[in-house]
Amino acid sequence: MSGPQIAAATSATLVGAIILLTVAFLITKFCRKKKLQKNDASILPVKTSSSDGTPPNFSSKSEGSATEAEPIERFLDEVLRDRPVRFTPQQLIAFTENYSVKLGSGGFGEVYKGQFPGGMHIAVKVLKAGMDKRAEEQFVAEVGTIGRTCHINLVRLYGFCFDKALKALLYEFMENGSLDHYIFDEQNRLEWPKLHEIAIGTAKGIQYLHDDCHQKIVHYDIKPANVLLSRDLIPKVADFGLAKLCERDSDSYNNMTLNAARGTPGYAAPELWKPFPVTHKCDVYSFGMLLFEILGRRKNLDPKQSESKEWFPRWVWEKIEKGDMESILSLSGISEEDRERGERMCKVALWCVQYEAEARPSMSSVVRMLEGEVEIDPPLNPFLYLTQSEVLVNSDQWTGTATNDLTWTGTATNDLTSKGTSKDQR
Template sequence: MSSNYYSATDPFSKFQTMEDQFGSTFSWMVAASIISVVVGTAAIVAIVFAIINCLNKVGSAIPTYAQVATSESSVTSAQYASKLSADTSTHNIEVTVPPAFPVITNSQMRTVTIEKFLSDIARERPIRFSPEQVAGFTNNYSTVLGSGGFGVVYIGEFPNGVKVAVKVLNRISDKRVEEQFMAEVSTIGRTNHVNLVRLYGFCFDDTLRALIYEYLENGSLDMFLFGGEHAVEWEKLQEIAIGTAKGIAYLHEECQQRIIHYDIKPGNILLDPDLTPKVADFGLAKLCNRDKTHVTMTGLRGTPGYAAPELWKPYPVTHKCDVYSFGMLLFEIMGRRRNHDPDLSETRQWLPRWTWEMFNKGELADLMAICEIAEEDRVKAERMSMVALWCVQSSPEARPLMSTVVKMLEGGIEIVPPPNPFQYLESSSPDLAAFGGSTTGSDSSSTVQSSQPCYSTARKTTFEIEIANSS
């Protein structure tokens, strides 16, 4: 009894028991700490992996040549330009771009809207270049290719030898320049078609607004039609007409958002070394949703002589205005002359009307002979003239779709005789009903009444062509 009591109250035994308890507690704390570190590390690794995965997905959505470099955080202009490389057969550009657009200062607040616009299209095909790079591409703007109201076009060259055309926009009116700049980048920058000029990139800076396009050494179609220096076989002109129609059809019917060009004319059709046509100059172009039947206009667009009547009057505007302009272009391709020539006799001065008069009298073959079209090409030339007459119908609804125009030119569908597209010019007042407008007064009413059957027939016949095309 006394021995057990002594043992229970021995101080050494109590100390030993406390030490054992402390050791057990410490071991659990160490184990818990290790488990916490392992779990925390695993969580961090999972988060990093998720971030990397997201970045990879974002990067894959950006064209290869527009992806941001992660291995070099700082790249000088010279190094940046030297990294530009391309496949000369396809002209695909691979380039290392700065990780972000320049930060705007208080003095640049005026351009906040345009900068936001640039941010929105940062993942599209065009690349943003710096003013120093543009100066390097053009050898300090040493060779002028052309100039106009928009600005000056210079010949340039990428470090890999690919030639480019650099359009430097004027800064007389900042608002107009920004509108033209946004129109070109947001439209042609979203397209990829053999019959559309390619936009490689752009520069938007306080000191420079520029657009960098592929260089087409043969210039524009008007040089071949009216210059007298280049002789082109009619068969090649037929191919140019079909290629141009395919490019416009792509803009109207195959893009995610319909693109209306508004300025189709020979000067805006560029030719590559093989004389393949490429629609260019999208400074007046506009994107529109497919569910919208009409477009709201802000100011006049187009070139007199090619612009559809509804562009110059307060009538609804649709993509059919490009069809009208293309029709006017077809007349000039067919005749290899300008539509209006004041040096000719009065009946021959305006080629579109003269073509209608000859067609109406059954004398198209005589017109082909006057235009010096060879006998073997006259069937296709007559077909082209009939397509042109359909395209320039006064009523937009009577004009065919551009995809239908392509098939008509290629001979894929039969062309029914078109109605008189210029009847509204022969009346005492314009045919407002043909454009969806209204008229008042007895004279206007009688004019609309007399012309209405013609346009009703035109709309019905066009509908029949579309049905035949789709069947």
């Protein structure tokens, strides 16, 4: 055999060997990929398509689903942009390492810290076994309302477990706890500019619920304990256990029927405990009471204060009426450079807590006023209907401590946070 023939044969042999190695490598890679997908399926929910255009359902392969599980990366992307995912009890055990880190507890159950396989931290609210009708309503309200939202100022609901033995909700984990820790605890005070940003962010979250969702969502329980703060102190409205969906083209849009009192005394609008029509403006009232507590860095009702300052909202009105803004700014620790924003917050709070719901601004107007985009008219007296004796008699009812026979105050203060044991009522 000549030299050229030998070279040609050698070249052909090398090409054949390369082809065989390439084919072997592809087969090995394919088998390995299938094996990984099989392993992933044991911990990931799988998605089933719907022919009628409704949102897909989620179930576990252990429940007999014939659909293919998605890789972890794709699954986490789906969670971040899609509707809540349905998880199994076995998956929750894996996410929480058998419920090893408790964040808080309350009348609803307990909250544990967890982590998705990709490393994302979550808060898992495990509801007490044998839910009564009210607890079931809370579960449905949480999934049915917050599960439809996606906004930077609303806490995310990633998924839920609805099993005979376990019912739980999986939320975005909020590193800095609830707002009340930063306005009532002197050891955790925030600077006024940051509190102003938090107030605006909270208002934007409520505005989204009222104006930008396909169905209007009324929260019913706006208060500092239900405003959670992220690692970067971004406020997120949480705890939708009392929330209600309203169709925009129905009578319920402006006149809702409630089968029980809702909200927390001290923040709940008068129409929630009197036989008045209830609208989304009840959230505006509650937000106004939250603004007063940000301004005063104290509870609105404080029996330890002198009689004139015992109820902070009315004291603010009396100072505004006399043109004494200096006293408010001084008490609130607001510097001269923040004076204009402090005045705006005072006026917005007074407009929000007007006794008549029709006199309260919309949350979109509240945002514009707080941001200084529009001028604010001098507020009307929101407490004109009250005499001093009525304020004292009714203080426990609508500016004081919650009682079980008056209202149901919702869930724990620290549901989604790392701030220790929560309080079920405040």
